[in-house]
Amino acid sequence: MDKNLFSLRMKAEEAEEDFNSLKKKTGEIPFAYEECQKAINRQKEIWERVLHYSKGTDSERQVYQKLDELEEKQRELTKVFSIADEEIEDELTDRKAVYEKAELLYEETRKEDSDENNV
Numbered sequence: 124m125d126k127n128l129f130s131l132r133m134k135a136e137e138a139e140e141d142f143n144s145l146k147k148k149t150g151e152i153p154f155a156y157e158e159c160q161k162a163i164n165r166q167k168e169i170w171e172r173v174l175h176y177s178k179g180t181d182s183e184r185q186v187y188q189k190l191d192e193l194e195e196k197q198r199e200l201t202k203v204f205s206i207a208d209e210e211i212e213d214e215l216t217d218r219k220a221v222y223e224k225a226e227l228l229y230e231e232t233r234k235e236d237s238d239e240n241n242v
Contacts, residue, residue, distance in 0.1 A: 131228055
């Protein structure tokens, strides 16, 4: 295997590794999102209990504000994860294209070298 062909093989393997690495990491995102949602829901449950005991007091309004803030935080989190998911899908598509192009270039070069050696 000549130097050029070896270099192309290494680039193809590196591109494949980059693609697979990102793909593996993206599998962990739903779990992170779920954990964030659970944490916010636990906070809301606590504040709802506080609300129950603060009915008719001056702090009732503050508890409602805190619950509203948590709702807003949950909406923002959903929006951020949605945007990130789209960007990651785009990046995966790009990395897969780079890998496929590198693999194709390697195969074409290998075939050309093989054809030249058979002549």
